[in-house]
Amino acid sequence: MYRWIWQRLPGGPGTRTVELTLVLLAVAALLWLVVFPWASLNLPVDQAGIG
Amino acid sequence: MRSFLRGIGEILVTCGAVVALFMAYLFWGTGLRAGDAQQRLASELGSQWAAPGLSQAGLDSGRLVPGRPLAFIRIPALGRSWRFAIVEGTAFAQLAVGPGHVTGTQRPGQVGNFAVAGHRVTAGNPFWSVPSLQPGDKVFIDTIGGTFEYQVTARPVWVWPGDTAVLAPAPGFPGQQPRRAWITLITDDPAWSGTSRVVVTGVLIKRLPRGSAEGAE
Numbered sequence: 546m547y548r549w550i551w552q553r554l555p556g557g558p559g560t561r562t563v564e565l566t567l568v569l570l571a572v573a574a575l576l577w578l579v580v581f582p583w584a585s586l587n588l589p590v591d592q593a594g595i596g
Numbered sequence: 597m598r599s600f601l602r603g604i605g606e607i608l609v610t611c612g613a614v615v616a617l618f619m620a621y622l623f624w625g626t627g628l629r630a631g632d633a634q635q636r637l638a639s640e641l642g643s644q645w646a647a648p649g650l651s652q653a654g655l656d657s658g659r660l661v662p663g664r665p666l667a668f669i670r671i672p673a674l675g676r677s678w679r680f681a682i683v684e685g686t687a688f689a690q691l692a693v694g695p696g697h698v699t700g701t702q703r704p705g706q707v708g709n710f711a712v713a714g715h716r717v718t719a720g721n722p723f724w725s726v727p728s729l730q731p732g733d734k735v736f737i738d739t740i741g742g743t744f745e746y747q748v749t750a751r752p753v754w755v756w757p758g759d760t761a762v763l764a765p766a767p768g769f770p771g772q773q774p775r776r777a778w779i780t781l782i783t784d785d786p787a788w789s790g791t792s793r794v795v796v797t798g799v800l801i802k803r804l805p806r807g808s809a810e811g812a813e
Contacts, residue, residue: 546606548599576614581621582629585718586688590622592790593713593723593783594686595698596760 622718630720633693637665637681645740652741656703660684667704668738674725686713695722701763704737705744708765708774713782723783727752727794735798742806746779746798753795762795
C-alpha cells in the first residue's frame, strides 16, 4: 500500500518523503476534523441518557 | 505472496494507528470541542440574562430549544471552579457540549423532577465524579431568575438504562404526585459503557436571588 503510493509520488527520495508526510498529515486532519467528530456523535460511546 | 502479506500488514497497522488516533480524539478532542462550546454557551446565557423582557417565567413555561443553554450547574464538592452550562436535550449532539436537561422533566426549581444527564467521560468529562457525591452535598442551579440550592438526599443508586422511574416527577415513584422540587443527576457507570446508569437525587432547600453571596461563584 505505502509502496504503491511511494511509486506514484513525483520527485526524488527527499521530495517524496516530504510529500508522503504531507499526505499522511492531510489524512490525519481529515480524520480529526471531519470523520471523528461525526463518529463520536453517532457511536454509542459513554451513553448517559435514560429511556 | 510476500507483497500480498506486506499489503495486509500495512493495512492492519494503518487501522491500528487510526483507532489510536480516534482514542486520542475521544480523550482530548471531544474535551476541546466541549470547552469551546461551553464558553459560547456561557456568553449566550450571560446575554440572555442581560436582555430585557426575559424572566424566570419564560424559563418555567417557554419552549426549550434542543441544544440551547438554560442554566448553569455548580457542585462545590466537585471543585470550586466546577461549573457547566446545561443545554436542553440529552441526544449525543447535546451531551457533546455539556450536561443536558432531560426533555419532558420539570424545569429548574419547579415542584417535580429536574433531571440532568451528563457524560462520565468524553466532552470534558463533566459528570466524572458525580457517583462520588454524598448526602448533604450541595448542587446549585443558576438560572435567569436566581440560584436554586439543592441538597443531595441519598447515596448514588445504580439503575438500568431503561429505568425511566428515576425521571418521574416524584423520583422513583411514577404516578405519584410530587410534593417537593427534586433534582436528578444521571451519568453512566462503568465509564465508556452503556451498561448501567448512576443516579444522584437531591431536593430543593433554598432559593437565592441571582448574584447573592451564598450563590455566587
